[in-house]
Structures are given as structure tokens and as C-alpha cells.
Amino acid sequence: DIQMTQSPSSLSASVGDRVTITCRASQSISRSLNWYQQKSGKAPKLLIYAASSLQSGVPSRFSGTGSGTDFTLTISSLQPEDFAIYYCQQTYSTPQTFGQGTKVEIK
Amino acid sequence: QITLKESGPTLVKPAQTLTLTCTFSGFSLTTNGVGVGWIRQPPGKALEWLALIYWDDDKRYSPSLKSRLTITKDTSKNQVVLTMTSMDPVDTATYYCAHSGRLSLTSYFDYWGQGTLVTVSS
Numbered sequence: 627d628i629q630m631t632q633s634p635s636s637l638s639a640s641v642g643d644r645v646t647i648t649c650r651a652s653q654s655i656s657r658s659l660n661w662y663q664q665k666s667g668k669a670p671k672l673l674i675y676a677a678s679s680l681q682s683g684v685p686s687r688f689s690g691t692g693s694g695t696d697f698t699l700t701i702s703s704l705q706p707e708d709f710a711i712y713y714c715q716q717t718y719s720t721p722q723t724f725g726q727g728t729k730v731e732i733k
Numbered sequence: 734q735i736t737l738k739e740s741g742p743t744l745v746k747p748a749q750t751l752t753l754t755c756t757f758s759g760f761s762l763t764t765n766g767v768g769v770g771w772i773r774q775p776p777g778k779a780l781e782w783l784a785l786i787y788w789d790d791d792k793r794y795s796p797s798l799k800s801r802l803t804i805t806k807d808t809s810k811n812q813v814v815l816t817m818t819s820m821d822p823v824d825t826a827t828y829y830c831a832h833s834g835r836l837s838l839t840s841y842f843d844y845w846g847q848g849t850l851v852t853v854s855s
Contacts, residue, residue, distance in 0.1 A: 627796065658839040662780075669829055669845035670780065676839045713780055717840045721795040722770075724780040 628652050628716050632725035638733040645701040647728045649714035654694045658718035661690055661699045664727075665710045673712075674699065704730070735759035737769075737830050737846035744852050745820050751851060755813040755830030759844075762788055762808050768833035769813040770842060771804065773826040781826075785833060786813060822853045 629652040639645050649659065657677040662670035672681045674690035677697060687702040701708055709732055714725040741753040755769060762769060770785040784804040785793045794802050803816045813830060827850045831842035 656838075660841045662842075664780075669831075669848055670842070671845075672841055672843045675834075675841035675843070676836055679836070681843065715780075715782075715842075720785075720793040721797075722782045722785070722840075724772075724782060726779045 627721055628655060628719060628723055630714055630716055630723050630725040632712075632714055632728050634728060635726065636729040636731060638731045639704050640733045641704055641706055643704045643733075645704050645708075645730060647699045647712055647714075647730075649692075649697045649699070649725050651695045651697075651716055651718075655716045655718035657693045658716055659690075659692065659697045660715045660717065661688075662713045662715065663708075663710045664713065670713060701730075735832055735844040737832060737844060739828060739830050739846045739849040741828075741849060741851065743850060744854065746855050747821055747853060749820050751815075751817045751820050751824070753815045753817075753828055753830075753849065753851075755815070755846060757811050757813070757830075757832065760832060762786075762806050762811070762813070764788055766835040768835075768840070769806070770831050770833050771813075771815045772829045772831060772842070773824075774829070774848075775823075775826040778826075783828075784815060787833075820853045824851070825853045826851060 659677045661674040664670040678690045737757040768787040771783040786804045827848040829848045832844040834843045
């Protein structure tokens with residue numbers, strides 16, 4: 627299985643801050659990397675697919691970069707509704723593994 | 734508008750078999766490239782990918798659970814069914830089904846059901 631490691635596991639930030647979350651794959655996954663946002667008690671929501679493509683309806687403050695083994699999700703200006711847990715997922719090979727999640731909390 | 738909804742028991746006993754049904758609308762599982770997957774999430778823990786079935790009946794399973802899982806589809810009913818045998822308390826989780834979209838050589842879960850919490854307890 628390809629292991630996905632996110633860092634940090636949690637972070638505290640203020641509204642308006644720039645936030646960066648990283649995801650590292652245990653082997654190259656090309657650009658087969660997705661990012662999801664999950665709020666408490668809700669299903670995950672797709673933010674970014676194929677490493678850098680913004681899902682329809684997702685605010686442009688979210689962006690993704692990377693290829694191979696190293697990927698980042700950036701929130702350019704954190705908004706109150708962005709406090710949530712973020713997961714990366716690789717779809718390069720089966721099983722399509724998820725990272726352990728990064729919790730973004732209010733500072 | 735794509736929607737998915739999971740249904741099944743909320744409580745199962747250890748050693749029993751769990752059967753979950755995902756009923757969807759807004760797409761067809763006969764369309765080239767389309768898939769439906771199952772993902773679970775134990776309380777307070779991360780997402781775990783379980784299985785995926787594609788339009789052409791290609792089936793993929795998590796290797797660690799493969800011996801316990803079966804995924805099938807009924808295109809006439811717009812349903813995907815996941816069965817998991819030998820349930821254990823560690824299988825207590827919210828189970829989600831999701832639509833798998835595809836772009837070139839990659840895929841993603843772009844629509845999710847609301848999830849159903851399954852508790853394994855005697």
C-alpha cells in the first residue's frame with residue numbers, strides 16, 4: 627500500500643492567515659492526489675483533484691500544488707468556515723489511501 | 734443533481750455479516766469511467782478506503798479487508814451493495830458511499846452520501 631503522511635497533524639491559525647498543509651506519498655503517485663475538507667459530523671467534501679484542479683464551487687483561496695511524492699494544500703486567507711479537518715488521498719493505485727488528516731483550529 | 738444515500742443496520746453483533754446499500758441518483762453506473770466506492774471512518778479517526786466498483790464491473794478492494802468484503806452493483810435499481818463478513822467491534826464506524834469521477838488517468842470522490850453509523854456490539 628502507498629502510505630500518505632500529512633503534516634502537521636493539527637495547527638492553530640487566525641482568520642486571514644495563510645495556511646499550508648503538506649502530504650507526502652511513500653512512492654511516486656504522479657499527480658493522482660486529491661484534497662478533501664471534512665467538518666464535524668459531515669461527509670468529506672472534494673476541494674482539489676489531480677493535485678491542482680479546483681473542484682467546481684470551491685473558493686479560489688484554496689489551491690494545490692505538487693507531483694511525484696510531495697504535495698501541498700494552501701488556503702490563502704483563512705475564513706471562519708475553513709476550520710475543519712483536511713485529508714489528502716492518492717488514487718494512483720489500489721487501495722486508494724488517505725492521509726491521517728490535518729485539523730485546522732481557531733487560534 | 735447527483736445524490737447518494739447509505740442504508741443498512743445501525744447495530745450488528747460480533748461475527749455477523751454487515752450488508753450496506755448505496756442508493757444513488759443523477760448518474761448511471763453504466764457510463765464509461767464512473768464508479769462507486771465505499772469509505773469508512775471510525776469515531777474520531779481518519780478515513781479508510783474499502784472498495785470500489787466501476788461501470789464495467791471491475792472491482793477493487795482494500796487488501797487488508799479483501800477476504801471479508803464483497804461489492805456488487807444493480808444498475809436497474811441504481812444501487813451498490815457492500816457486504817462485510819465477520820464483523821468485530823473495531824469495525825464500528827461511519828460508512829460512506831461516494832461517486833467516483835475520473836479525469837484522464839486519475840479519479841476522485843466528488844459526491845458523497847451522508848454516511849451511516851454502524852456499531853458492532855453484543
